[in-house]
Amino acid sequence: METVFTPYQSLGGGVLIGLASVMLMATIGRIMGATGILAGFLQPSNSSDWAWRAAVLLGMITGPVVVMLVSGEFPAVQVPVSTAMLVVGGFIVGIGVTFGAGCTSGHGVCGMARLSPRSIVATVTFMITTGITVYLIRHVFGA
Amino acid sequence: MRLISTYMIGVVFGVGISISGMANPAKVLNFFDVAGTWDPSLAFVMGGALIVTFLGYRFVLRNLAPMMSPSFQLPTRRDLDLPLIGGSAFFGIGWGISGFCPGGALPAIGTGNVDVLIFVGALIGGIFAAKAI
Numbered sequence: 001m002e003t004v005f006t007p008y009q010s011l012g013g014g015v016l017i018g019l020a021s022v023m024l025m026a027t028i029g030r031i032m033g034a035t036g037i038l039a040g041f042l043q044p045s046n047s048s049d050w051a052w053r054a055a056v057l058l059g060m061i062t063g064p065v066v067v068m069l070v071s072g073e074f075p076a077v078q079v080p081v082s083t084a085m086l087v088v089g090g091f092i093v094g095i096g097v098t099f100g101a102g103c104t105s106g107h108g109v110c111g112m113a114r115l116s117p118r119s120i121v122a123t124v125t126f127m128i129t130t131g132i133t134v135y136l137i138r139h140v141f142g143a
Numbered sequence: 144m145r146l147i148s149t150y151m152i153g154v155v156f157g158v159g160i161s162i163s164g165m166a167n168p169a170k171v172l173n174f175f176d177v178a179g180t181w182d183p184s185l186a187f188v189m190g191g192a193l194i195v196t197f198l199g200y201r202f203v204l205r206n207l208a209p210m211m212s213p214s215f216q217l218p219t220r221r222d223l224d225l226p227l228i229g230g231s232a233f234f235g236i237g238w239g240i241s242g243f244c245p246g247g248a249l250p251a252i253g254t255g256n257v258d259v260l261i262f263v264g265a266l267i268g269g270i271f272a273a274k275a276i
Contacts, residue, residue, distance in 0.1 A: 063157015094269015
């Protein structure tokens with residue numbers, strides 16, 4: 001499935017992601033990592049720790065609604081894979097980000113911005129394995 | 144005040160993810176499909192987010208403490224171990240299969256798309272499975 005190259009929207013979206021990361025650090029001193037925020041929401045250590053995570057997650061979910069109210073349509077979610085691939089992929093992502101202690105937002109943005117060696121290695125690792133996986137699925141197995 | 148602030152920060156993140164294309168698996172997978180229907184857009188997401196966060200953190204972390212908490216909670220580990228590398232490698236395989244990463248999928252719940260809910264359910268299952276190991 002072809003998609004349109006959107007450098008300006010993508011850069012603008014990236015700047016907002018960066019701003020949110022900086023603001024979460026400036027206000028409550030936390031890393032804006034989707035994995036860490038979700039994991040602590042699912043298994044909270046105490047009620048005040050749970051509350052800010054719930055608020056961030058609720059805000060995230062409001063994001064597409066804001067986009068819809070402003071532009072008149074929800075952001076595109078085009079899924080070119082089967083339901084089985086979503087289930088298997090989602091489960092593997094859940095295991096991977098738990099052991100790897102982060103994902104694209106936590107390691108790829110916040111950790112890389114801090115020049116954390118762990119985050120740099122994690123990001124390079126998952127970018128490579130994602131690329132290999134997409135290549136194998138699309139060009140070797142031809143799905 | 145703390146919860147209103149964190150909610151608004153979540154909204155900024157969610158709007159950013161929405162317009163960036165990170166919530167759209169077709170776009171995410173095309174970024175990695177250099178040999179096929181390549182779409183380099185996501186490099187601009189990463190670039191924009193990294194530059195802003197890099198500069199912003201330099202400014203913010205000069206303070207002794209954040210505005211609404213007693214201290215900054217930053218990861219301190221610097222060692223490279225097998226769970227980090229193996230887990231990250233595994234994450235990439237799942238990302239390549241599904242096209243969703245956690246930061247892209249969680250805001251996308253707000254679109255009401257059923258595929259997003261299926262992915263997030265499986266993601267949560269994987270998180271609990273990993274914690275049980």
